[in-house]
Structure formats: structure tokens, C-alpha cells
Amino acid sequence: MNTKSLIHLEGIHKIYGEGDASFEALKGINLDILSGEFVAIMGPSGSGKSTLMNLLGCLDRPSSGSYRYEGIHVESLDKTQRSLLRRYALGFIFQGFNLLARTSAVENVELPLLYRGIGRRKRRQLAREALDSVGLADKERNTPGELSGGQQQRVAIARAMVTQPRTLFADEPTGNLDSKTTDEIMLSLTRLNQEQGITILMVTHEEDVAQFAGRQIHVLDGLIAHDQQNH
Amino acid sequence: MFAMINNAFSIALKEIRRNLTRAFLTVLGIIIGVSSVVTMVTLGEGTTEAVKSQISSLGSNLLMVRPGAGFGPRSRSAGVPDFTEADVDALLRQVPGIAAVAPVRNTSTSAIYRENARMGGVTGTNPGWFEINNWTLESGRFFTDDDLKKGAAVCVIGQTVVDDLFADEDPIGKKIRVGKASVEVIGTLKEKGQVGMGDQDDTLVVPLSTLRRRLLGQTSAHDIGMISISAEDGVDSDWMIENIETVLRERRNLQDNQENDFSVMDTRQIAETLSSSTQVMTTLLATVSGVSLLVGGIGIMNIMLVSVTERTREIGIRLAIGATAKEVLLQFLVEAITLSSVGGAMGIVLALGFCTLLAPMIQVNFIFNTQINIIAFIFSAVVGVVFGFAPARRAASLDPIDALRHE
Known part of the structure; x- marks a missing residue:
């Protein structure tokens, strides 16, 4: 496993609002994540784990502190640059799947490729391969409404992986799924991590889901409470 | 990009x-x-x-004189006197280059032949009117200066009127009842067709004197709503309009500081x-x-x-x-x-x-x-x-x- 530092956080603060109404969601986070790790970020609601996830996923920027992703100072990137970083380096899956409604599975998977400016034929081919790798080759014409929750999340994984990102962000990926499907999804993620060396950062509040990760980070009141390796 | x-x-x-x-x-x-x-x-x-x-088919040498300022929807004619026959005579005598001049008095009344009846416009004018408006005969004859002088009970009708009143009969020589009077059809006009301004053939023409005496039973001097004039070939119409205006201003006693209470237009202006x-x-x-x-x-x-x-x-x-x-x-x-x-x-x-x-x-x-x-x-x-x-x-x-x- 490659042990180069992929993510480096130093003194990260995030403050929402101003003056008396302000709220400090993160109170000085220091964190290093190595390339190839599978990290579960845990914590009760309101602990700041989602805020941390949004910062790590470059969807938001810190109020102060430094965030380096592969040496890039993310805190100094503007909105467009962060969009481009997400486009070319990051993949996302969400609790609510967030697929485009009334759009076939294969077209959903094609979406990130469209923004990368990849031609129609190549797009379709890559999207089919990605769907095939999550075992949904026969469902490419189906829209999200015609798929089960587990199938939708697998489409979402295919969409996240079709661009072959180095890092995958998963926000409560199994929050809406039953335990059997949860295991299936978690096994898919584990395989991506182990077979393709993709770094995975996952937010969850379920202990058994976190067990799949190699490292658990507990966030409490805007600070990292403890940080442990599983095995 | x-x-x-x-x-x-x-x-x-x-x-x-x-x-x-x-x-x-x-x-x-x-x-x-x-x-x-x-x-x-x-x-x-x-x-x-x-x-x-439609209008350019009327010919380029036609002029129209109307009381009131302006033609069309924005004309102002309320309270302005119509023309008299003396005005028409004066124009013919004093304005050089006039080929023909016709006073026009329009009214609307019924026309009946046996069981057929119609309502429509009736035009009272002089024989020059036919020439000015480029009418040609289908059959019979136009009325003459003599008819005009006598106020003869005669009329000339367009094809639409022929179709309305006479099914298959020859209209020439037939008596039709126009308003209160009985008049004889002496001529029918060749069809002009229907373009833009409405049906040109919906026309019933009588001598002006006939219209006054027999149809309306009144002889007011100021009753001519329009004067049609055709100019001789090659006469400049702007120059002609100027002359007509000078004569009419004098006859209508307009002071120098008063604007024209009538308007003169040539075909081009009417078209415009x-x-x-x-x-x-x-x-x-x-x-x-x-x-x-x-x-x-x-x-x-x-x-x-x-x-x-x-x-x-x-x-x-x-x-x-x-x-x-x-x-x-x-x-x-x-x-x-x-x-x-x-x-x-x-x-x-x-x-x-x-x-x-x-x-x-x-x-x-x-x-x-x-x-x-x-x-x-x-x-x-x-x-x-x-x-x-x-x-x-x-x-x-x-x-x-x-x-x-x-x-």
C-alpha cells in the first residue's frame, strides 16, 4: 500500500454565521490521511462530522486553517477551481443516492464524463463497463424509480467510479438501506479500496458499517475525539 | 469554450x-x-x-378635392361646408390643365326591380365622372350633359347592381325604383373587379340634378362632398394642386392666416x-x-x-x-x-x-x-x-x- 500523505489538515476551523449567532462547527482539526486508506468518520449528529466531510470533499472551504489535497492548498481555491478538483480527482456517493430522476442508469453514470468532455461513444462504453462492474449491466435502461435502493446506490457507485477518481467520498452510503443490502454495498466499497487502491472516506454513525473501514475517526464537538486503526 | x-x-x-x-x-x-x-x-x-x-390602377393623373383637412381616418371635416356647383365650374374655368372635372354627391338608398331589391350607394355626378374614373360600357350608353341639364330619370349601373336586380334579363331600358323615383337603366358598366378598397362594381350612377330633384327632393347649393378631377397628360400635379387651392381659397373666403378647410390630393398621396x-x-x-x-x-x-x-x-x-x-x-x-x-x-x-x-x-x-x-x-x-x-x-x-x- 502506498503510504504517501494524500490529505493533510492543519488547524481547521469552520464557523457558521457571524457575531452572537455564530457557531463553531470545527474547532481546530489536525488530520493526515494516507493514499489507499479506508477511513470511517463517526460521531453523533451535530458533532461536525458532516461539516468535516464537506470540507474534505472540497464542497466547502474552511474558515481558517490549511487543507492540502495532494499538496494543493484547497483553502485558497475559488469555487470554480474546487469544482474542477472534484471533477478530476474526487468521486461522491450519498445517503439519498442523488441520481437524476427520469434518467436511465447508464445516462446517470455518463454524467461526470459529460462534464469531462468525453465523446458520446467513449462515454457510453465507460458507463457500461462501470455498471457491469457493480453487477447492473442488465439494468442500464432503467430509471432510478424502477430500481431498488441497493441497485440505485450501486448505480451511484458506478457514477462515482466511472471517472476513476483517486478518492471516494461516501456520505452515509447505507443510511437508507436494509442490513443485507448494506453488506453488499460495503463489500463493493471494500473491494474498490483493496483491489484498486482507491482512498475512501466515509461518514457513518453505524458501528457495524464502520467495521469495514481500516481506520475510524470519532468526531465530537468539532474536535477529533479518537482516531484508531481497526486491525 | x-x-x-x-x-x-x-x-x-x-x-x-x-x-x-x-x-x-x-x-x-x-x-x-x-x-x-x-x-x-x-x-x-x-x-x-x-x-x-388598387389606387395606382386609377391612373396617375387623378385628383380629389374634399372638404375638411386631411384624408382617411384622421380627417377633420366637421362643420366645414361642402362644395357648390359654382366651385366646380370655377375650377374648370380658372385652373389650366384640367381634362375633366366631376362633382360627386353620394347617398344611400334602396333600388328595386320587380321582386328584387337592394340597399346601396347612389352617386350623383356629371358625365365627366365616367372618363375620370376610367369606366367603360358593357352595354347601353353613359348619360349626357343634356340628361344632366334636364334632370332626366336615367341611371348607369355596375355589374354587382346588375346581378342584384336582374337575373337573366337585359337591364337596358328597364325602369327601376331608386328611393322615391323611377329611373330608366340606360347603360351598364364593364366589370372592374374587387380589390382592396371594396367592390368597385357596386355602383349606381345618376345625373347630379336627378339625384337632387327626383331622389332627394332638395336643392341645397352646398351639397357636393367631393370633386374628382383628371389632369391633362404631362401636367405637373403639384402645380395643379397649388392652382386648385388658390381658386378654392378665394371662393371659400379664407384669409391669409387661415388654413385650408379642404384638401386636394393626387393619386400618389391618396395611395400613401x-x-x-x-x-x-x-x-x-x-x-x-x-x-x-x-x-x-x-x-x-x-x-x-x-x-x-x-x-x-x-x-x-x-x-x-x-x-x-x-x-x-x-x-x-x-x-x-x-x-x-x-x-x-x-x-x-x-x-x-x-x-x-x-x-x-x-x-x-x-x-x-x-x-x-x-x-x-x-x-x-x-x-x-x-x-x-x-x-x-x-x-x-x-x-x-x-x-x-x-x-
Whole structure:
């Protein structure tokens, strides 16, 4: 496993609002994540784990502190640059799947490729391969409404992986799924991590889901409470 | 940049296809607006052309004198005295270059032959009227100066009147009842046809004296509502108008500081006045239709704004997986422009259909006006840009985190 530092956080603060109404969601986070790790970020609601996830996923920027992703100072990137970083380096899956409604599975998977400016034929081919790798080759014409929750999340994984990102962000990926499907999804993620060396950062509040990760980070009141390796 | 626009197009088209009903309802306003503007302008221009060709067929050396200032819908004739026969004589004597002059007194009354009856206009004039208005005979004869002098009970009728009153009979020599008098048909006019200004053949002409004595039973001196004049060939009509004005100003006792209380126009001016009034109508109707185009644009903005809210999550997904704000802006803008342009194109097609259908019904030529079609199309695209911009900017300014959290 490659042990180069992929993510480096130093003194990260995030403050929402101003003056008396302000709220400090993160109170000085220091964190290093190595390339190839599978990290579960845990914590009760309101602990700041989602805020941390949004910062790590470059969807938001810190109020102060430094965030380096592969040496890039993310805190100094503007909105467009962060969009481009997400486009070319990051993949996302969400609790609510967030697929485009009334759009076939294969077209959903094609979406990130469209923004990368990849031609129609190549797009379709890559999207089919990605769907095939999550075992949904026969469902490419189906829209999200015609798929089960587990199938939708697998489409979402295919969409996240079709661009072959180095890092995958998963926000409560199994929050809406039953335990059997949860295991299936978690096994898919584990395989991506182990077979393709993709770094995975996952937010969850379920202990058994976190067990799949190699490292658990507990966030409490805007600070990292403890940080442990599983095995 | 080109790749980005190209991309925005394929995304926008996908979105439109995903909800065709919404797309159609969005552009309905544009379709109606564009089709009515194009229809109005096209038919309006056809009418103007018809009026122009009608009037130029009257000949270039015709002049008309009317009491009151101005012709057409904006004339002011209230309280202004009509002309007298002495005015007509004076013009003939004092203005050089006049070939013929005819006083015209119009009235409206019934005409009856046996069981057939009609209501319509009756013109009282002198024999010169036929020459001035380029009438030729179908049968019989025109009335003469002698008929005029005696107030003879005779009339000359156009083809429409012939058709109304006489089924298969020869009208010549028949007595018809016009108002209170019985008059003999002595001539029928050759058909002129129906163009622009109405049916030219719906004409019943009697000597002016006959109209006064027999039909109306009154002999007021100031009863001539119009004087028609034809100029000799090669006479400059501006010069002629000036002379006519000088004579009439003197006869109507106008002081130097008073404006003319009558107007003299040649064929060109009549054509311009009448076509300008149809153009006013065309502009008016086009403006009203233009308002509906504007409303159509607001409709697009409205639906696009609603759809930004409705599609907040979609926008969040796009932003999260790496779309830039600029790309989202472009996507929504392209959607709006595509919708309004397609609406514009559909409107034009619809309008051409309307015109093909309506033009023969209102008897004007269907003149395809490239300019108005291009303008209408560009305008509809501009509507898309203008009214699509606010929703597009709103979509682009969404924060990906908030947008994803949106239910």
C-alpha cells in the first residue's frame, strides 16, 4: 500500500454565521490521511462530522486553517477551481443516492464524463463497463424509480467510479438501506479500496458499517475525539 | 469554450426531452406571440399592397378635392361646408390643365326591380365622372350633359347592381325604383373587379340634378362632398394642386392666416394616405401581438424559475460531481434559448399556415416577408436570453451542499 500523505489538515476551523449567532462547527482539526486508506468518520449528529466531510470533499472551504489535497492548498481555491478538483480527482456517493430522476442508469453514470468532455461513444462504453462492474449491466435502461435502493446506490457507485477518481467520498452510503443490502454495498466499497487502491472516506454513525473501514475517526464537538486503526 | 457550449447543448437537450410536456407549455406563449405577430404583419402588408395597386390602377393623373383637412381616418371635416356647383365650374374655368372635372354627391338608398331589391350607394355626378374614373360600357350608353341639364330619370349601373336586380334579363331600358323615383337603366358598366378598397362594381350612377330633384327632393347649393378631377397628360400635379387651392381659397373666403378647410390630393398621396392607415392598423395589431410575445417570455422565465427550485437537487448533484457554476448557468441559459427559439420556429410555421389559409379569405395576396420572419425568430431567441438569464443565474449561484440537502 502506498503510504504517501494524500490529505493533510492543519488547524481547521469552520464557523457558521457571524457575531452572537455564530457557531463553531470545527474547532481546530489536525488530520493526515494516507493514499489507499479506508477511513470511517463517526460521531453523533451535530458533532461536525458532516461539516468535516464537506470540507474534505472540497464542497466547502474552511474558515481558517490549511487543507492540502495532494499538496494543493484547497483553502485558497475559488469555487470554480474546487469544482474542477472534484471533477478530476474526487468521486461522491450519498445517503439519498442523488441520481437524476427520469434518467436511465447508464445516462446517470455518463454524467461526470459529460462534464469531462468525453465523446458520446467513449462515454457510453465507460458507463457500461462501470455498471457491469457493480453487477447492473442488465439494468442500464432503467430509471432510478424502477430500481431498488441497493441497485440505485450501486448505480451511484458506478457514477462515482466511472471517472476513476483517486478518492471516494461516501456520505452515509447505507443510511437508507436494509442490513443485507448494506453488506453488499460495503463489500463493493471494500473491494474498490483493496483491489484498486482507491482512498475512501466515509461518514457513518453505524458501528457495524464502520467495521469495514481500516481506520475510524470519532468526531465530537468539532474536535477529533479518537482516531484508531481497526486491525 | 466551444466544447463547454457544445456540452451545455447536449445537457440542455437531454433535460428538455426528459420533460416534453413542461417544455411545450413553457413555449406555448412564444408560439402564440410569434405566430400572431407574423400573421398580422404578413396579412397587413398584403392589404397595404392591395390598396396601393388598387389606387395606382386609377391612373396617375387623378385628383380629389374634399372638404375638411386631411384624408382617411384622421380627417377633420366637421362643420366645414361642402362644395357648390359654382366651385366646380370655377375650377374648370380658372385652373389650366384640367381634362375633366366631376362633382360627386353620394347617398344611400334602396333600388328595386320587380321582386328584387337592394340597399346601396347612389352617386350623383356629371358625365365627366365616367372618363375620370376610367369606366367603360358593357352595354347601353353613359348619360349626357343634356340628361344632366334636364334632370332626366336615367341611371348607369355596375355589374354587382346588375346581378342584384336582374337575373337573366337585359337591364337596358328597364325602369327601376331608386328611393322615391323611377329611373330608366340606360347603360351598364364593364366589370372592374374587387380589390382592396371594396367592390368597385357596386355602383349606381345618376345625373347630379336627378339625384337632387327626383331622389332627394332638395336643392341645397352646398351639397357636393367631393370633386374628382383628371389632369391633362404631362401636367405637373403639384402645380395643379397649388392652382386648385388658390381658386378654392378665394371662393371659400379664407384669409391669409387661415388654413385650408379642404384638401386636394393626387393619386400618389391618396395611395400613401390609405396605405399609411392600413400600416397604422398593421402596426397596432403587431404591437398587441408583441405584447403577447412579451407575456410568453415572462411565462418562460416563470417556468424556468419554478424549475430551478424544483430541480435544486439536480443542480446540487451536477455541482457535486464537478460541474462549475458557469456550466450550470450555461445549461439553463441554453435550455431557455432552445425552448424559445424552437417556440419561435413553431410560431412562424403556424403563422405561415394561418396566412395561407386566411389570405384568400380576406382577398389579399400572401406576400412572404423574409424580414419579419427573421426578426420574429431572433426576437424569440432574445426573449430566451433575457428571461432565461435570471433563472440561470439563480441556478448557478446555488451552493452544492445546500442544493444536495434540498428535499
